[in-house]
Amino acid sequence: MARTRVSHPIFARMFERVSVRMDEAGVAEHRRRLLAGLSGRVVEVGAGNGRNFPHYPAEVTEVLAVEPERRLRDAAHRAAADVPVPITVVDGVADALPAADGDTDAVVLSLVLCSVPDQAAALAEARRVLRPGGQLRFLEHVRAERPGGLRRTQRALDATIWPLLCGGCHTGRDTVGAIEAAGFLVVALDRYRFPETRIPVPAAPHALGTAVKPT
Known part of the structure; x- marks a missing residue:
């Protein structure tokens, strides 16, 4: 399959700054939970x-980090040089x-x-x-749990x-449903909102979890 060129230079510049502030506001702890207990490749x-x-x-022996956006990939190269794994x-x-095929102990999907x-193609x-029994770890923006105003807002914004x-981001995808439809067994799931504001913002609903490729 031919690789599609990805370039979002304006979003990439913004994301580099915003991601630091988000981590300081609490996302770093969610990242830690996402990766806790991983091992192998x-x-x-x-x-x-x-x-x-x-x-x-x-316990992680090797990470193959895939990133199509050039500016973000350059930043990832610099970040990789500063960690022991x-x-x-x-x-x-x-x-x-x-x-x-089947060469990986875990796949991490984070935002x-x-x-x-195409979610189905990415999950396939x-x-x-993944090896049989391998883990899919995910931390994603997702569709609001309950029908209502927030879901309608997500649909409207995603269509416009x-x-x-936001670099192709969609706020209202049923990502957990897509993971299950791809043949994974979801074994742990935490739904939460970030940021936790009085009036929820469209990208606030998140899902953090673990799914397994059946043996």
């Missing part, structure tokens, strides 16, 4: 500027991962399934590279301006 899809890298436990940052996209063109690739401003 890991593929991280959509590694961005490498904000997950400091949170990989020592061996991390190789490469160019690539979610629906054509540069990894062999990426909201922006991929994650399933392909939000993806244009």
Whole structure:
């Protein structure tokens, strides 16, 4: 499959700054939870500027970090040099991962399934590279749990301006449903809002969890 060029230079500059502030506001703890207990060989899809890298436990022997956006990939290279876990940052996209079939102990998807063109294709690739029993760890913007005003707002923004401003991000995707439809078994799931404001913002609903490729 031919790789599609990805370039969002304005969003990438903004994200580099915003991701630091988000981590300081509490996202760093969610990243730690996302990666806790991992070991062996890991593929991280959509590694961005490498904000997950400091949170990989020592039991991880290798991380293949895939990032298609050039500016963010350059930042990820710099971040990889500052952590003890061996991390190789490469160019690539979610629906054509540069990894062999069944060669990976875990796949990490962190704030990426909201922006991929085709969730089903990306999840099929994650399933392909995982060994039987391997883990899919995910931390994603998701559709609001309950029907109502927030879901309607998400749909309206996703159909208009939000993806244009936010590097292809969609706030209202049923990502947990897509993971299950791809043949994974969800074994742990935490739904929460971040930021926790009185009036929820469209990108506030999140899902953090673990799914397993059946043996």
